[in-house]
Amino acid sequence: MRTPLLIIIALAIVLGAHYYVFHRLWHIVPSLSGRVIMLTLGLLALLALFLNFFLSDVAPQGVVTLLYRVGTSWLVIFLYLLLILLATDLLRLLPFVPAGGILPPGWISVGAVAAIIGLTLVVGHINYRHKQRVELKISIPKQAGNRQSITIVAISDLHLGGAVGKAEFESWLQLINTENPDLILIAGDIIDSNLRPLIEQNFGESLRKLHAPLGVFASVGNHEFIAGVERSANFLRSAGITVLRDSIAFVGDAFYVVGRDDYSNRHRKPLGAILSGIDPAKPLILLDHQPYQLDEAARNGVDFQFSGHTHNGQVWPMSVVTGLMFEKAHGYIKKEAAHIYVSSGIGIWGGQYRIGSRSEYVVIRLNFAGE
Numbered sequence: 001m002r003t004p005l006l007i008i009i010a011l012a013i014v015l016g017a018h019y020y021v022f023h024r025l026w027h028i029v030p031s032l033s034g035r036v037i038m039l040t041l042g043l044l045a046l047l048a049l050f051l052n053f054f055l056s057d058v059a060p061q062g063v064v065t066l067l068y069r070v071g072t073s074w075l076v077i078f079l080y081l082l083l084i085l086l087a088t089d090l091l092r093l094l095p096f097v098p099a100g101g102i103l104p105p106g107w108i109s110v111g112a113v114a115a116i117i118g119l120t121l122v123v124g125h126i127n128y129r130h131k132q133r134v135e136l137k138i139s140i141p142k143q144a145g146n147r148q149s150i151t152i153v154a155i156s157d158l159h160l161g162g163a164v165g166k167a168e169f170e171s172w173l174q175l176i177n178t179e180n181p182d183l184i185l186i187a188g189d190i191i192d193s194n195l196r197p198l199i200e201q202n203f204g205e206s207l208r209k210l211h212a213p214l215g216v217f218a219s220v221g222n223h224e225f226i227a228g229v230e231r232s233a234n235f236l237r238s239a240g241i242t243v244l245r246d247s248i249a250f251v252g253d254a255f256y257v258v259g260r261d262d263y264s265n266r267h268r269k270p271l272g273a274i275l276s277g278i279d280p281a282k283p284l285i286l287l288d289h290q291p292y293q294l295d296e297a298a299r300n301g302v303d304f305q306f307s308g309h310t311h312n313g314q315v316w317p318m319s320v321v322t323g324l325m326f327e328k329a330h331g332y333i334k335k336e337a338a339h340i341y342v343s344s345g346i347g348i349w350g351g352q353y354r355i356g357s358r359s360e361y362v363v364i365r366l367n368f369a370g371e
Contacts, residue, residue: 045074072350124353145254156308157345162192188221188289207239219259219287255283298335312344316356
């Protein structure tokens with residue numbers, strides 16, 4: 001009963017906020033025809049979001065992609081409309097603000113709001129398209145066979161097939177393979193929400209182009225569960241990726257890579273149970289999509305943990321929300337001997353805008369035995 005109730009409450013909040021925004025815009029737009037156009041476009045964009053959900057398995061893929069991008073872009077536009085209108089209404093309470101408010105009815109007000117949001121979206125899209133290279137140097141005081149160091153490229157939150165098409169993904173491959181990594185790590189949400197576009201566009205061919213002599217390893221994220229975790233994991237394995245779900249790989253007779261099942265699985269194994277029986281003298285790398293319970297990594301001898309999921313909020317002010325939800329929503333933190341990095345992700349969910357966050361890939365130079 002709890003989940004349906006939460007859905008009903010969330011839907012009521014969303015619809016109530018839309019009523020407020022449309023009501024305020026109705027009074028700002030000066031002509032009846034303009035009001036009708038504004039209301040129609042807004043409702044169609046909102047409808048696109050729901051239609052994408054219901055038609056994702058049956059409509060032509062081009063139509064599904066269009067509905068997805070229109071509907072999720074509307075969420076960003078709506079967020080900033082809501083913030084602007086709320087701010088102007090609050091400012092009207094100040095004694096020095098004119099009686100008509102900061103946004104009096106008229107085309108000047110309409111143009112000002114459109115310009116602010118339009119510029120924000122353009123800058124946000126340019127920021128998303130620019131992938132930032134993050135470099136980390138980490139020393140682990142353990143022996144890894146005869147290896148003194150390895151180079152890792154770590155990415156998360158690709159969201160392939162929904163927000164990200166094949167051509168865009170292949171441009172990322174160039175960035176990743178140019179680093180000549182020994183090892184590639186992917187911390188979940190490789191798939192957006194549906195396997196269909198990945199199969200139809202033959203994403204498996206592209207995924208097989210990831211090159212690393214020690215292998216490509218991935219954990220699953222909540223979006224693999226949305227898409228169907230068993231089918232998602234099998235698809236990724238068929239594309240040459242080693243998917244670890246509460247399991248361990250001993251790589252190059254030198255170090256361990258551990259992948260946890262996503263936090264969506266409330267019955268996933270405790271980390272201590274997964275690690276029972278391993279050699280604690282060997283370096284231990286952990287992939288865990290959602291960065292909850294970071295102390296658990298430290299307690300269980302993890303040397304390096306890589307996570308994602310948060311997108312660092314993706315668009316401001318959601319970054320404030322993720323900052324409150326997680327001990328570390330983005331960046332590097334050290335817990336006792338455990339080095340932890342939470343990535344904001346290389347891809348995106350929904351509209352391709354990064355406002356107050358960045359798209360990134362992480363290049364890690366991992367030194368062993370303190371070298």
